[in-house]
Amino acid sequence: MKMDQSSGNIVTQFFAWFAAIAAACGFTTQDMVYMLFGLIGVIISFASxxxxxxxxxxxxxxxxxxxxxxxxxxxxxRAKPAHETPAAAKVISDALSKAEV
Incomplete structure (x- = not known):
């Protein structure tokens, strides 16, 4: 009986490479996943x-x-004559003038 020689799909290849890189670094795949999601969290926090x-x-x-x-x-x-100044602006101008003293 012969083994299936197909290389699998892209998801299988990704996880195989991911496990190989984790093993080469001396970590378990689970540790690498935790670190990856931790890095994603740091990036999102910094962007926020x-x-x-x-x-x-x-x-x-x-x-x-x-x-x-x-x-x-x-x-x-404040610079306009009193009869040309709008009433609300006059009240505020007077209040500001008193506050500056």
Missing amino acids: YVSGRLDARKARKENEKRTKIVSDYLDDA
């Missing part, structure tokens, strides 16, 4: 951290722009 920092930086820049726009508007409103 970087993404969060980028989002926080973008939000901070947007808030700075918004603050500058409001500040410029109130400075312009």
